[in-house]
Amino acid sequence: MKNLSIVLILILVRWFSTDVYAQTKVEKWGYFEVELRAAVTGNPFTDVRLEAIFYNDTDTFQINGFYDGEDSYKIRFMPQQKGRWDYVTRSNNAALDSKKGSFLCVSPKAGNRGSIVVKDTFYFSYKDSTPFYPLGTTAYGWVQQDESTRANSLKSLKNSPFNKVRFMILPHAPSGKELTQYPYEGSGKEWNFTRFNPEYFRKYEQYILELQSMGIQADIVLFHPYDKGIWGFDKMDKEEQYLYLNYVNARFGAFRNVWWSMANEFDLMTQRTMDDWDGYFRFFAEYDPYQHLRSNHNAGVWYDHTKPWVTHASIQSESWWRAPSLREEYQKPIIFDEFCYEGNGDARIVALNGDVIRHRFWLMTVLGAYGTHGEAYFQPNTNYQFFRQGGTFVGESVHQLKILDKVLDRIPGQLTPMGNGWRLNWILAGVPNEYYLYYLGEYQNSSWVLSELPQNQKFTVDLVNTISGDITRLDGQYAKGDEVSLPGEPYFAMILRRAEQ
């Protein structure tokens, strides 16, 4: 509360001084928060309308506020342009209305590159144009676990190769145990869907920002079909659904690492219609000022990813080999957000070993698609599986994917698949003239003749053992037509970089 009060005081101070704005500095793609206080009468979540107009010389944003409990109302704004921003509030509550202020948006700190956006149809980049290669994992209910598990999850993610994590907002704890907090007022199976529990959402904020500080995208899953009568959070009526989306958008929207996933396995929520799903997308298309990425994850029936409000195809499918045709069909980035998890569970979907996971990630990479990992092994002496509760990774692929992460991190541009035709089927992607990534996969050929290279250009060659992660720089430089000796074992990759002249 102390910090919040200070912010409030700052805001109040600024009100009376047109110069003081310079003292509140917010980095570009950071967020600025206005806190206002008003005694609650009625239902502060439904009766109070609050928004702020943020503006500079060229742009104006209308940003919704939200009630955060204890007479506190907040408005959060992510500036995307440097320089002075002013705002003025509007509310049907006089105590919140016509409040003014300003701040100075300054250069982003190292590591802050803005939100992820779609680039050149099939790819992603940060707002600052740095390419972004999603290498995600899954931890549906991790935020709702006990504190030490959450701490373990963060530590695990920090030490992992993953830069995106899918997780749910509404409770998801298939282990069935009681949660310490719920998103609404109520208990058991009786919930007041017009009264949020700010504490529940505040915890999410904390973790979304923790992920942000670790460079990890929060692929937030808004609805899911796994409640199944445990609590009934899937029983909101339509108005309540939009109240919820509005609250989430107002609270989390200003965080640059947020993605909106309408659902996990949306088609299993059989009580909702396709119009409902379209509606959720359209809500964000209209009311998310930052246009965070939007997707919808399927079980058996795929959402129509050609719809204009879908930013990228979020697909559950083990058919990684469909990547080229899915690109063709959807004309959007393709993320296999679930392609079976690493594990040895009862069900096929949680029963791939780490080698297969690793292999599929590399295949997707050269095919111009992106994969999302999930680990279904039970952690020792627990009923935790990382893809459900988070905790500690115990599988193999989390280690094996570090080299892929490293490789992706060093690509000098946008990795474009070049795998058409028999010889290069499933094998080659690159940045023309600059960089070529060959994934040799299951093949154990002992050489490769570099007929794909451009004329009159020399390249260095790194051999990558995708299992061990070892990288070996070959002696000398290679040109078109040269033959590279290979180890004659499967699961090697080969990286060619343009040599300095």
Added chain:
Amino acid sequence: MKNLSIVLILILVRWFSTDVYAQTKVEKWGYFEVELRAAVTGNPFTDVRLEAIFYNDTDTFQINGFYDGEDSYKIRFMPQQKGRWDYVTRSNNAALDSKKGSFLCVSPKAGNRGSIVVKDTFYFSYKDSTPFYPLGTTAYGWVQQDESTRANSLKSLKNSPFNKVRFMILPHAPSGKELTQYPYEGSGKEWNFTRFNPEYFRKYEQYILELQSMGIQADIVLFHPYDKGIWGFDKMDKEEQYLYLNYVNARFGAFRNVWWSMANEFDLMTQRTMDDWDGYFRFFAEYDPYQHLRSNHNAGVWYDHTKPWVTHASIQSESWWRAPSLREEYQKPIIFDEFCYEGNGDARIVALNGDVIRHRFWLMTVLGAYGTHGEAYFQPNTNYQFFRQGGTFVGESVHQLKILDKVLDRIPGQLTPMGNGWRLNWILAGVPNEYYLYYLGEYQNSSWVLSELPQNQKFTVDLVNTISGDITRLDGQYAKGDEVSLPGEPYFAMILRRAEQ
């Protein structure tokens, strides 16, 4: 020559006796051979026209003869109906004209089930309706090797799981060494394409019949692009091409285990047009009295397998996962007649290890397609690779595929893919109500709930370790909804058979 003389005498004897036919018995789907002698004048391959009309009460076949050297002309006929058959010859050479005879077609011996035909659009069976599951291998030039290598090849094939072998008629010996025989008169690069060398073709006959006795289909490759100036056998003009096809058809057509493959990698023979390829197919469609299976194998450009004269798609592609869509597109059986070979060669196409080969075979099986093996490892102390010269198998998959052969051999009907949908993707094929084959592949799930089974029917369950070949019969019987415990390791299959009531 002694045997041939005896045949001739028998034929002459029959001529004068309408009753003697009963003494010449030919099993159904065996072959009857007429030998006639006439002193050669001119070119016996082009100047002499010879055919026989074979007829019984209901059918008539016009069968071309061929010159077999040393004044000997032959006509071969495969009877497909039991009972008496008569024939009469026609020739522009009086010594060969109007010769008559007859024979008695009797029941086939055990192991003789007739030729392979397409059944129910996507499948194969023997003429007697027994299902046939192609499980092929490749030995392009094996007939042209030295005698001990040929003997080794036969022994290897006999002990192998393979029931089909692709090989060429025209010389193919990339090792470059001299052959002892050539198909035409001539030498070096000078050949008389109107004068065959009967000895060369006689050796083929011997081996086609040896394969037949081992239950192996001879998938004969008629043209290939690998001559590349070594001899020039790819330089025949169009008339010579048809002379060759006619000779091959006349000599080998009566052997029930013959398939006609127009070419290997037909599209690499860039001097031939699509009309040429269509023409070869149409030749066999018109002049092969037995309508042996017809196909055309590609490199980069696929032949249009929807053309009416194509009996099945013979495909070179590593994209095994396209099997369902290829079935849909071609409405014919799909054979992946080359999907990369087992080996550790320079080139990717000869560099899959045995595990990958085995895995792909099982995948194709449950996807309703068929695979063809090829081994590219060099045999110890030789420059022989089985897929080129034959010899001795040294790879792993030849052993690992024995269990697949055994499994295919015991399917009580036609194995139909049932793998639509997420849960059953790439996994299930069966004979409805009778038999179900689950290939669990890369997945290591520890159980499977049998929701696919029909109601009110019990099944036995065999677990198949597709690597070791071990089969374990589980205790008890299983019904719809029952859960099978699985080993929790990849590469298992599960076979369910309807239990006796």
